[in-house]
Amino acid sequence: MRLEPIANPSLARRLTLPALAIAATILIASLLAMIAGGNPMAVLGQILVGAFGSKFALLETLNRATPLIFTGLAIAVAFRAKLWNIGAEAQLYAGAVVVAVLGTGALQLPAPALLTIMALAAMMAGAFLLLVPALLKTRLGVDEVVTTLLFNFIFLLFVSYLLEGPLKDPMGMGWPKSARLTPEARLPRIVDGLRLHWGFALALIAAAIVWIIDAKTTLGFEMRAVGQNAEAARFAGIPVTKVILKTALLSGGLAALAGFSEVAGLKGSLTLDLSPGFGYTGIVVAMLALLHPLGVVVAALFVAAIFVGADSMSRAIGVPSYLADIMLATALLCMVLAILLTKFRVRRD
Amino acid sequence: MSGVESAQPVLRLQNITKRFGSVTANEAVTFDLAKGEVIALLGENGAGKTTLMNILFGQYTADEGTVTVFGNLLPPGNPRAALDAGVGMVHQHFTLAENLTVWENIVLGAQPLHAPRLRAGAAKAKIRALSEEFQLKVDPDAKIGALTVGERQRVEILKALYRDARILILDEPTAVLTPQETDALFATLRTAINLGLSIVFISHKLHEVMAISNRVLVLRHGKLVAERATLDTDRAELSALMVGAETSAPDLAPATPGAALLTLSDLSTPSIGTAPGLRHANLALRAGQITGLAGVSGNGQAALSDLISGLVTPQSGQFEIAGNTVATWSPRNAIGQGIARIPEDRHKTGTIADFDLTENTILETYATQFSKRGWMNWRKAKAHAESLIETYDVRCSGPDSRIRLLSGGNMQKLILGRVLENAPRIILANQPVRGLDIGAVNYVHGRLAAARDAGAAVLLISEDLDEIMRLSDVIHVISDGRLSPEFARGTMQPEQLGVWMAGDGFEGCDHAA
Known part of the structure; x- marks a missing residue:
C-alpha cells in the first residue's frame, strides 16, 4: 500500500471525506457508549438534546462556543503563517487579568467606553505575551512551540499569585478569586432575560474580520505567503520578520479576547479555573476548521455542543461525560485522515 | 554460460505504456540494454524519461508492458525486487539522510532493520574498496550534511554499487555538477562499463550524451521516436529529433551599450559558510547590454546575486545604482529600484507552490500595483495574470490553478512575465534555463535579448559556457569571489576563459593578495 498524490482533488472528494469523518466519529462514539453500558441511540440522542434541545441548552452551547471561537481564530491565524502558537491559554488569562484589574473599580467610566478600553487593553496584553516568543523566534531562532507552551504554565502560576495576593477579593471568604466587576464593566446580555452575552456577537464579528483580513488585505496575503514559503516571500520583498510579528500581535490579541469575554461576559470575576483549557481546545477547533476563520465558528459550535451535550447526557443516562473528550479526539483524528485522503489516493500493489 | 549471457540483453523493456488520467506519459516503449553498454535516454522536459525509469525501478506500475532483468520478469511496482535484481537508480533529487554519515546512508536499507547493531567495520571496508575501484573519492565517516553536491552524488552511486547493482540508472546526473565533477563522473562511469555494468543515462544535454553513450534513444511525447548509434549521429540531428524541428538560437x-546602471567598485561581501563572498569586485552593468558571468558553481555567484537581490549588504566598497550610492538595501528596495530577479531555484525562492498563478504573479508587486491602503485588488490581479498567461504563452488551466502543477518551462515563463512586464532597468538572470528543454531555453534567451534591446542591463549568471558565450556582449569570470576584468564578445576562446575559471590569471589584478 502506498499514497499517490492527487494533483487537483475534486469538489465531491473535498466534501464527502469530511462528512465521512463525522460519520466515523459518531460510529466510534456509539461503540464506546455501548461498552459503557448505554444504548448508543439514547446516548447520542441525549447529547443532541442536551446541546440543542431547549432554549437553555442552546444558549449554553453558544456561551461555551464563544471563547472557543476566539482561541480557534487565534490559532488559525498563527498556524496559517506557520507561527506555532501553543500559548493561547496564557494569552487568554492575560486578557482576563487586565479585565479583572480595570473592571473592578480602577477605572470609573460609562459602560461603552469602559468596555472598549478593557477589550483593547486585554488585546494588547495578549499580543504582548505572544510578541515575546515571536521576537525570540525571529531574532534568535528559538522554537516558539517550546516558549509559548511553557508560558502557559508560568502565566497560570502568575495568575495564581495575583489571586492569592494583589487581586484577591477581600470579601471572598479566603477563596482565591478576584473582586466582582462593577456593573459598568459587564458585557450586557444580547436579549434581556436570556443568558447570552455580547461576547458571542463579538466572536462572530471577530471571525468575519479575520476572514476579511485573510481574503481582502495585503496583510492576509503576506501572512499566507510567509506561511507557505518564507524563503520565496523574503526573496519577493515581503518583510517576513515584520509579518511574523504582526501575526503574533493579531493572534495573541484574539486569544486575549476569549479571556475578556469570559470574565466581562459570563463569570464576572477572575478565578483560576476560568478556562478548562480553551487555549488548547482552540487548537482542535482550528484544525477541524482547516484553519479557515469562518470554519472556526462552525467547528467551535460543534465542539461546544459535544461538551455541553455530553454533560447533560451524563446526568440523564450515567455514561461518563469523558465520552465528550474521546469524541473530540476521534473527530480530530478522523478529520486529519480525511484531509490526508483528500490530497492522496491509496494504491494497493 | 557467459557466452549465452552476453548475447542476452541485461535489461528489456517491452511495450511499456503508462497513463496519468488523460495524459499518456509513455506509449508502447520497447528497448534492450546490452551488457557493458551505455544508453542515453534523450528528450525534452515532460517527454516521459523519468516516468519510464520510475516504472523500470518499480516506483510506478505500468498500465501495460513488462520489464525483464537478466531474463527474469520483474514484478511491477516493487522497488525492492528491482534492487534485488541488480538495478540501481540515482535520482535527480538525492535521497540521503543529512544527519547520518556516508557509510550509514549507504547501508541504510541494505542491512536487516532489526539487526542488533550495524557491522560498521565490514561495511566501511567494502565502501573503501568500491570507492577505490570506481574512483569515487569520499570519506565513509563524513556527515552527508557537510558534503558538496558532487560528493553526495558519489554517495548515491556508491549506495547502488554497495547493493551489487549491475545496471545503473542515472536521472539527469550532471544537472547539479560543475564541469570538473562531470568529468570525474564520466571517468567513474567508464570504469563501471569496463567492469561489466550497464548504464541508462538520462539527460537533455547533447554534448554529454555524445561523450558518454553508445546508443541514443529519443523520447518525444512519451513515444520512442528515434534510435541512433552515437557514432552515426551528431548534436544537430539529435536536437532536431528531440523537439521535432530544427531549433534556432537567437x-x-x-x-x-548605454550608461552604467549598476556599479560595484572594490566591493566585498561576507562569506557565508563555505561559499565565498565577493572580494574587491569591480563590475559595471550597462544599459542595453548583456553581461555574462562565467564560473564554476560555488565561486561567489550566490554572493553577487544575493547582493543585487537585496538579501546581502556590502561589507566594504562602493555600490551604486544609476549613479547613486545605495544606502539602505533590502529585497523591496531592489524591486523598487527596477531590479528584476529570475531566481536560480524556481521552486524554493521563485514561486510559492500552493499559491495559484494570480497570487504568484503579484508576489513582488502586490504592495505597489495591486492594492490600495492595504486592500487587495484581486480583480486587477487576476486580469494581470490572465494577460501574462496570454502574452508569455504559459500553458495552464487558468489563473486559478496552483503553480505547482506547471512544468518547469511554463513556471519560468510566468516568472519572466512577472518581472519583464514591469519594464525593469536591471535584470538578474541566475541560471535562467537550468532544467528547461530546448524550446523553453530559446524562448527565455529570446526574451532576455529583447529586454536588452529595450534598454535593460542584463546580468546572466550561468555555469554553461556555451550559453554565456552565445548570449553575452561582455563576459566576466568569477573565481573564489574575485571578478576578472571585462572581456568583449568574441575576444576570448573557451580555453582562455577556462584559465580564469580555474583561478589563474588573477595575478596582478588582485590587490587584496
Whole structure:
C-alpha cells in the first residue's frame, strides 16, 4: 500500500471525506457508549438534546462556543503563517487579568467606553505575551512551540499569585478569586432575560474580520505567503520578520479576547479555573476548521455542543461525560485522515 | 554460460505504456540494454524519461508492458525486487539522510532493520574498496550534511554499487555538477562499463550524451521516436529529433551599450559558510547590454546575486545604482529600484507552490500595483495574470490553478512575465534555463535579448559556457569571489576563459593578495 498524490482533488472528494469523518466519529462514539453500558441511540440522542434541545441548552452551547471561537481564530491565524502558537491559554488569562484589574473599580467610566478600553487593553496584553516568543523566534531562532507552551504554565502560576495576593477579593471568604466587576464593566446580555452575552456577537464579528483580513488585505496575503514559503516571500520583498510579528500581535490579541469575554461576559470575576483549557481546545477547533476563520465558528459550535451535550447526557443516562473528550479526539483524528485522503489516493500493489 | 549471457540483453523493456488520467506519459516503449553498454535516454522536459525509469525501478506500475532483468520478469511496482535484481537508480533529487554519515546512508536499507547493531567495520571496508575501484573519492565517516553536491552524488552511486547493482540508472546526473565533477563522473562511469555494468543515462544535454553513450534513444511525447548509434549521429540531428524541428538560437545583433546602471567598485561581501563572498569586485552593468558571468558553481555567484537581490549588504566598497550610492538595501528596495530577479531555484525562492498563478504573479508587486491602503485588488490581479498567461504563452488551466502543477518551462515563463512586464532597468538572470528543454531555453534567451534591446542591463549568471558565450556582449569570470576584468564578445576562446575559471590569471589584478 502506498499514497499517490492527487494533483487537483475534486469538489465531491473535498466534501464527502469530511462528512465521512463525522460519520466515523459518531460510529466510534456509539461503540464506546455501548461498552459503557448505554444504548448508543439514547446516548447520542441525549447529547443532541442536551446541546440543542431547549432554549437553555442552546444558549449554553453558544456561551461555551464563544471563547472557543476566539482561541480557534487565534490559532488559525498563527498556524496559517506557520507561527506555532501553543500559548493561547496564557494569552487568554492575560486578557482576563487586565479585565479583572480595570473592571473592578480602577477605572470609573460609562459602560461603552469602559468596555472598549478593557477589550483593547486585554488585546494588547495578549499580543504582548505572544510578541515575546515571536521576537525570540525571529531574532534568535528559538522554537516558539517550546516558549509559548511553557508560558502557559508560568502565566497560570502568575495568575495564581495575583489571586492569592494583589487581586484577591477581600470579601471572598479566603477563596482565591478576584473582586466582582462593577456593573459598568459587564458585557450586557444580547436579549434581556436570556443568558447570552455580547461576547458571542463579538466572536462572530471577530471571525468575519479575520476572514476579511485573510481574503481582502495585503496583510492576509503576506501572512499566507510567509506561511507557505518564507524563503520565496523574503526573496519577493515581503518583510517576513515584520509579518511574523504582526501575526503574533493579531493572534495573541484574539486569544486575549476569549479571556475578556469570559470574565466581562459570563463569570464576572477572575478565578483560576476560568478556562478548562480553551487555549488548547482552540487548537482542535482550528484544525477541524482547516484553519479557515469562518470554519472556526462552525467547528467551535460543534465542539461546544459535544461538551455541553455530553454533560447533560451524563446526568440523564450515567455514561461518563469523558465520552465528550474521546469524541473530540476521534473527530480530530478522523478529520486529519480525511484531509490526508483528500490530497492522496491509496494504491494497493 | 557467459557466452549465452552476453548475447542476452541485461535489461528489456517491452511495450511499456503508462497513463496519468488523460495524459499518456509513455506509449508502447520497447528497448534492450546490452551488457557493458551505455544508453542515453534523450528528450525534452515532460517527454516521459523519468516516468519510464520510475516504472523500470518499480516506483510506478505500468498500465501495460513488462520489464525483464537478466531474463527474469520483474514484478511491477516493487522497488525492492528491482534492487534485488541488480538495478540501481540515482535520482535527480538525492535521497540521503543529512544527519547520518556516508557509510550509514549507504547501508541504510541494505542491512536487516532489526539487526542488533550495524557491522560498521565490514561495511566501511567494502565502501573503501568500491570507492577505490570506481574512483569515487569520499570519506565513509563524513556527515552527508557537510558534503558538496558532487560528493553526495558519489554517495548515491556508491549506495547502488554497495547493493551489487549491475545496471545503473542515472536521472539527469550532471544537472547539479560543475564541469570538473562531470568529468570525474564520466571517468567513474567508464570504469563501471569496463567492469561489466550497464548504464541508462538520462539527460537533455547533447554534448554529454555524445561523450558518454553508445546508443541514443529519443523520447518525444512519451513515444520512442528515434534510435541512433552515437557514432552515426551528431548534436544537430539529435536536437532536431528531440523537439521535432530544427531549433534556432537567437541571432544577436551587436549591442548598443548605454550608461552604467549598476556599479560595484572594490566591493566585498561576507562569506557565508563555505561559499565565498565577493572580494574587491569591480563590475559595471550597462544599459542595453548583456553581461555574462562565467564560473564554476560555488565561486561567489550566490554572493553577487544575493547582493543585487537585496538579501546581502556590502561589507566594504562602493555600490551604486544609476549613479547613486545605495544606502539602505533590502529585497523591496531592489524591486523598487527596477531590479528584476529570475531566481536560480524556481521552486524554493521563485514561486510559492500552493499559491495559484494570480497570487504568484503579484508576489513582488502586490504592495505597489495591486492594492490600495492595504486592500487587495484581486480583480486587477487576476486580469494581470490572465494577460501574462496570454502574452508569455504559459500553458495552464487558468489563473486559478496552483503553480505547482506547471512544468518547469511554463513556471519560468510566468516568472519572466512577472518581472519583464514591469519594464525593469536591471535584470538578474541566475541560471535562467537550468532544467528547461530546448524550446523553453530559446524562448527565455529570446526574451532576455529583447529586454536588452529595450534598454535593460542584463546580468546572466550561468555555469554553461556555451550559453554565456552565445548570449553575452561582455563576459566576466568569477573565481573564489574575485571578478576578472571585462572581456568583449568574441575576444576570448573557451580555453582562455577556462584559465580564469580555474583561478589563474588573477595575478596582478588582485590587490587584496
